[in-house]
Every structure is written in C-alpha cells, then in structure tokens.
Amino acid sequence: MSVTICLHICFIQVKNYTDFQRFSRSSIQVLTMMKTVTIVITSGILVTEVVWQLYKVYISRYRKEAINMTNGSTNGSTKQIYKNTETKLYDVMFFSKDSNLCRSHLGLKLTPCMKLNCAVRYVRRLIQYLDSATDSLDICMYFFTFPDLAKAVINAKHRNVVIRMILDESMTQNDRSQIINFYKEGIQPVSQKLDILMHHKFAIIDNKILISGSINWTKSAFFGNFENVLVTDEVAIVKPFIYEFEKMWTMFSKTASPGLHN
Numbered sequence: 011m012s013v014t015i016c017l018h019i020c021f022i023q024v025k026n027y028t029d030f031q032r033f034s035r036s037s038i039q040v041l042t043m044m045k046t047v048t049i050v051i052t053s054g055i056l057v058t059e060v061v062w063q064l065y066k067v068y069i070s071r072y073r074k075e076a077i078n079m080t081n082g083s084t085n086g087s088t089k090q091i092y093k094n095t096e097t098k099l100y101d102v103m104f105f106s107k108d109s110n111l112c113r114s115h116l117g118l119k120l121t122p123c124m125k126l127n128c129a130v131r132y133v134r135r136l137i138q139y140l141d142s143a144t145d146s147l148d149i150c151m152y153f154f155t156f157p158d159l160a161k162a163v164i165n166a167k168h169r170n171v172v173i174r175m176i177l178d179e180s181m182t183q184n185d186r187s188q189i190i191n192f193y194k195e196g197i198q199p200v201s202q203k204l205d206i207l208m209h210h211k212f213a214i215i216d217n218k219i220l221i222s223g224s225i226n227w228t229k230s231a232f233f234g235n236f237e238n239v240l241v242t243d244e245v246a247i248v249k250p251f252i253y254e255f256e257k258m259w260t261m262f263s264k265t266a267s268p269g270l271h272n
C-alpha cells in the first residue's frame with residue numbers, strides 16, 4: 011500500500027515537474043518576446059530622438075547662415091543669391107545716417123569707400139539693374155530727381171527700352187529739371203491731380219525684376235535718410251506689382267495732367 015502511495019506521489023511530482031518545465035519555457039519565451047519588443051521600442055525612440063536632434067542642428071545652422079548672410083556685411087548691406095529653383099535674386103539695401111559720408115565719392119570715376127553699405131555702391135548697383143533692361147522699364151515714383159538714375163533711364167530709352175513712368179503731381183510743381191530731360195529724350199512721365207499722393211516708389215525691369223522700398227529717387231534720400239530698397243525677381247512678389255502698375259498706368263495715362271505734356 012505504502013509503495014503504491016509512494017509511486018503515486020512520485021508520478022504527481024514528475025507530472026508537476028513536466029508542467030513546471032513547460033511553464034518555465036513559456037515564461038522564458040514571453041520574457042524574451044517582451045525583451046525584444048522593449049528593445050525595438052527603445053531603439054525606435056532613440057533613433058527618432060537622434061533624427062530630431064540632427065534636424066534641429068541642421069535648421070539652427072541654416073538659420074544662422076541666413077542671418078549671417080543678412081548681417082555679414084555691416085548694416086544689412088547684402089546681396090543674396092539663393093540658388094534654388096524659384097528664387098534667384100534678393101538684394102537688400104539699407105541707407106542710414108552714415109550714407110551722407112558717401113556723398114563725397116559719388117562721382118562716377120571715384121571708387122566707392124570700403125563700407126559694405128556704401129551708398130555710392132548701392133546707387134551703382136541700382137544703375138546696373140536699370141542698365142540690364144532690354145525690353146521695358148516701368149517706374150512708379152513719388153519723387154524722381156536723382157540725375158544718375160535719370161541718366162540710366164535715358165540710356166535705357168536709347169537702347170529702345172519702352173519706358174513708362176508715373177510720378178506724383180507735386181513733382182511737376184517742385185522740380186521739373188529731370189522731367190524736361192525725360193521729355194527731351196521722348197520719355198513722357200504721367201501724373202494726375204488728386205487729393206491723395208501717388209506715394210509709390212518702385213520700378214519693374216523687363217517685367218522680371220522689382221526694385222521697391224521706402225526711397226524716393228532723389229539724391230537727398232540716398233545720402234541723407236534712413237531708407238530701404240529691396241530688389242528681387244521672385245515671381246510671387248513681382249507679379250502683383252506688374253498688375254498694380256498696369257492698373258495705375260491705365261488710369262494715369264488716360265487722365266494725365268496736361269502740364270506734363272507741355
């Protein structure tokens with residue numbers, strides 16, 4: 011009897027041992043699987059974090075480079091050429107109190123000073139843009155008396171560039187010297203007596219390049235004021251100016267002040 015009980019207990023123990031082994035194997039498999047899942051998730055988080063940090067470093071460097079490009083030359087004197095598919099030209103010019111110091115070397119044969127924001131260098135650059143015109147030059151300017159820029163416009167006319175110019179009526183009252191020169195060369199600026207100012211200061215070259223900013227094309231503005239000029243061929247910016255000019259040209263040329271046509 012005791013032997014039978016003993017055998018029975020042994021059988022149960024062996025059975026339990028087998029179950030235990032199966033249980034252990036299952037537990038190990040589950041643990042291994044959990045370990046694998048944990049490693050995969052942790053690796054994923056780490057990779058994501060590394061990629062995010064690299065992205066932040068890249069963006070930070072890119073922004074710093076852009077800021078350096080803008081400020082690299084003192085006082086925002088900048089010529090930026092972005093060689094991507096859309097935008098090719100951004101030329102930003104700032105004029106300040108210092109610009110007055112450059113007036114002394116305005117003469118064409120004089121070399122611009124070493125300042126990167128030299129007002130003379132800016133003027134020459136604007137003349138270069140005007141000189142690049144091959145088809146059309148649309149100018150919408152509150153006040154235009156600067157002889158150097160007027161000469162560039164007249165030179166464009168000599169190259170058979172079509173010149174259209176809208177000026178404020180007050181220009182015809184205050185300073186007719188450049189207007190007379192324009193007329194002599196067959197350029198007929200238009201203006202209109204209005205109860206508001208025609209206060210724009212922009213020009214469009216060949217329907218491609220826009221020159222715009224706060225600055226009137228007068229010597230005193232270039233060499234005496236805080237002013238800004240932006241030159242760009244960004245289509246999204248140039249197009250609305252072309253549209254606005256066409257609209258204004260239609261309006262101003264139909265009802266131009268008779269005084270300008272004398």
Ligand SMILES: [Zn+2]
Nearest residue numbers: 112123128129
């Ligand atoms: Zn200078």
